[in-house]
Amino acid sequence: MTEQELAFTQDELDEIERIKAKFPTNKAATLRVLWVAQEKYGHVKPEVQNLVADTLDLPRSHVHGVASFYTQYYKEETGTYVLDVCTCLSCQVCGGYDILHHLEDELGIKAGETTEDGMFTIQEVECLGACGYAPMLQVTNGVYANNLTKEKVDKLIENLRKGKKPEFESMVMRQNEKRKKELSQ
Amino acid sequence: MVEDWKSYEPLIIPDIPNLHRIEVYEEHDGYRAFRRILDNPEEWSRTNVTNEVKAANIRGRGGAGFNAGLKWSFMPQPDERPRYLACNGDESEPGTFKDRNIFEFNPHLFIEGALIAAYAMSVDVIYVYIRGEYIDWVRIFEKAVEEAYEKGYLGEDILGTGIDIEMYTTYGAGAYICGEETGMLESLEGKRGYPRIKPPFPAQKGLWGNPTTINNIETLANVPLVINNGADWYQSIGAEDHNGPVLYGISGHVNKPGVYEYPAGMPVEDLIYDVAGGIRGNKELKALIPGGTSTPVLRADQLEGVSMDSNSLRDAGSMMGTAGMVVLDEDTDMVDLLWRITHFFHHESCGQCTPCREGTGWLEKVLLKIKNGEGEIKDLDLLLDMTTQMEGRTICALADAAAWPVRHTINRFRDEFEERCKKSVHAVA
Numbered sequence: 100m101t102e103q104e105l106a107f108t109q110d111e112l113d114e115i116e117r118i119k120a121k122f123p124t125n126k127a128a129t130l131r132v133l134w135v136a137q138e139k140y141g142h143v144k145p146e147v148q149n150l151v152a153d154t155l156d157l158p159r160s161h162v163h164g165v166a167s168f169y170t171q172y173y174k175e176e177t178g179t180y181v182l183d184v185c186t187c188l189s190c191q192v193c194g195g196y197d198i199l200h201h202l203e204d205e206l207g208i209k210a211g212e213t214t215e216d217g218m219f220t221i222q223e224v225e226c227l228g229a230c231g232y233a234p235m236l237q238v239t240n241g242v243y244a245n246n247l248t249k250e251k252v253d254k255l256i257e258n259l260r261k262g263k264k265p266e267f268e269s270m271v272m273r274q275n276e277k278r279k280k281e282l283s284q
Numbered sequence: 285m286v287e288d289w290k291s292y293e294p295l296i297i298p299d300i301p302n303l304h305r306i307e308v309y310e311e312h313d314g315y316r317a318f319r320r321i322l323d324n325p326e327e328w329s330r331t332n333v334t335n336e337v338k339a340a341n342i343r344g345r346g347g348a349g350f351n352a353g354l355k356w357s358f359m360p361q362p363d364e365r366p367r368y369l370a371c372n373g374d375e376s377e378p379g380t381f382k383d384r385n386i387f388e389f390n391p392h393l394f395i396e397g398a399l400i401a402a403y404a405m406s407v408d409v410i411y412v413y414i415r416g417e418y419i420d421w422v423r424i425f426e427k428a429v430e431e432a433y434e435k436g437y438l439g440e441d442i443l444g445t446g447i448d449i450e451m452y453t454t455y456g457a458g459a460y461i462c463g464e465e466t467g468m469l470e471s472l473e474g475k476r477g478y479p480r481i482k483p484p485f486p487a488q489k490g491l492w493g494n495p496t497t498i499n500n501i502e503t504l505a506n507v508p509l510v511i512n513n514g515a516d517w518y519q520s521i522g523a524e525d526h527n528g529p530v531l532y533g534i535s536g537h538v539n540k541p542g543v544y545e546y547p548a549g550m551p552v553e554d555l556i557y558d559v560a561g562g563i564r565g566n567k568e569l570k571a572l573i574p575g576g577t578s579t580p581v582l583r584a585d586q587l588e589g590v591s592m593d594s595n596s597l598r599d600a601g602s603m604m605g606t607a608g609m610v611v612l613d614e615d616t617d618m619v620d621l622l623w624r625i626t627h628f629f630h631h632e633s634c635g636q637c638t639p640c641r642e643g644t645g646w647l648e649k650v651l652l653k654i655k656n657g658e659g660e661i662k663d664l665d666l667l668l669d670m671t672t673q674m675e676g677r678t679i680c681a682l683a684d685a686a687a688w689p690v691r692h693t694i695n696r697f698r699d700e701f702e703e704r705c706k707k708s709v710h711a712v713a
Binding site for chain 1: 294297299300301302366375376377378379380381384385388389415416417418419420452454455456457458459460471472473474475476477492533534535536537540541542543544545573577608610612616620621624625628631632634
């Protein structure tokens with residue numbers, strides 16, 4: 100897509116206005132509007148960063164600086180699903196690398212690469228705040244898959260190939276018996 | 285040390301189904317503390333609220349352990365400038381996964397705490413900054429904020445008192461440094477999360493140059509408890525000088541990992557062996573990282589009689605941090621572990637200060653060499669030397685947080701590191 104063809108729809112522009120209303124400056128909306136753009140295009144390559152800058156009336160260099168600083172923005176095109184495997188601390192000592200290596204073997208790519216069919220990208224990431232449910236991974240900046248085993252990973256891949264994403268999993272505290280019971284009903 | 289913890293009933297995340305819904309929260313005395321303040325503005329003047337919270341000594345749950353009420357009292361007298369409360373839900377210290385439980389299971393307790401804080405400091409706008417990876421929890425929390433607006437607890441003319449407080453939720457996009465309080469302010473302003481030089485402190489010049497206080501999510505969730513039950517009651521929970529309930533995040537090699545709520549000052553051994561069900565596979569405990577990656581690791585033999593509160597952990601040679609406890613069994617390779625920790629800090633250094641940007645990279649490189657069996661004994665001393673070159677020489681504490689694990693892990697497990705080093709290649713005449 101050329102730079103001229105990139106544009107936000109009216110709905111997206113309305114959303115951007117709602118985001119801007121939370122802050123006293125346009126600049127403060129940078130992160131959130133980059134998210135809107137990534138949602139739309141699947142990445143924030145330089146031309147998309149420029150669209151964000153122009154929409155917010157900000158220097159393009161500022162938006163580029165922000166986009167390149169934060170790891171969740173994709174600066175290149177990715178696979179349909181990005182699998183962010185945590186290997187940090189608790190995940191490291193609970194088999195995070197086994198999960199990462201298993202995925203690499205199964206998909207025939209290394210962390211940082213995308214499968215030839217464009218379906219999967221694997222990334223090794225830092226702590227995602229699910230340390231008690233290690234090892235774990237996150238699917239395309241969205242849902243968390245917890246307490247992984249190789250079998251669970253295989254199932255996850257199989258489901259994703261069919262377009263079925265895992266559902267949000269509520270990790271109720273073990274002390275909260277009543278809540279757990281209610282959730283299981 | 286707390287001994288009667290078995291009868292403890294959670295207060296931050298009590299066992300009440302659907303507590304995240306505002307009507308359920310209200311049924312269980314929710315928003316009572318906030319209403320009480322608004323109904324009795326003389327008894328509960330802004331100063332009195334601050335003093336009560338100060339007297340309770342809620343130690344900041346984000347890692348620094350600073351008295352929350354005392355922090356509030358640093359805000360200058362109101363003038364024409366807008367005033368902000370920035371709530372830190374970045375939660376990215378490895379080993380920490382507690383605040384997401386508050387967003388999911390008891391968001392209104394936090395909202396009520398933030399409202400009380402906003403009232404006490406005459407704050408106009410509350411920002412809640414949540415890490416971008418927690419997008420599912422952002423959506424859950426946004427619903428709770430919506431409910432609070434609908435019920436008139438937020439917005440203009442709150443419950444007919446003429447007080448206006450807005451609450452805006454926003455989220456990051458992946459950067460550990462945005463958990464540093466001024467890094468978070470920069471990120472809220474839509475910039476790279478570069479920590480700011482202090483002074484000026486955020487209370488003087490915070491968001492867009494205006495008076496701002498930053499509190500952790502769990503810290504603010506403690507506030508309604510203090511107003512409802514009083515500072516003396518709060519002081520009666522937990523250890524001396526470290527009070528109240530704590531969300532302990534226990535991970536690593538235990539049978540029952542997860543978040544548990546118990547008083548501050550819990551015996552470490554009870555938490556590991558009783559609460560978390562002991563070490564997986566009946567293995568021996570080797571070490572504990574008590575409060576997230578940055579807190580110095582303790583060997584099993586250093587844990588006897590230690591409890592989870594700042595004094596006890598300081599005496600043992602570590603810190604409370606976020607109470608994100610990582611339990612390590614006898615098979616843990618401390619060299620691999622430390623290399624991965626340095627990899628983390630190298631990746632997350634924002635790059636502003638040379639000692640941190642370069643230092644974290646060199647820590648990782650030298651440790652990788654040792655991990656791969658290519659290191660020499662002198663590299664260990666080089667690493668220790670580097671930690672002193674990094675510590676205290678940067679804008680924020682990330683360099684310190686990277687240096688401490690290196691220093692303490694090498695010093696406390698020196699044999700393991702020496703064993704991994706190759707023999708000297710120099711012939712001795």
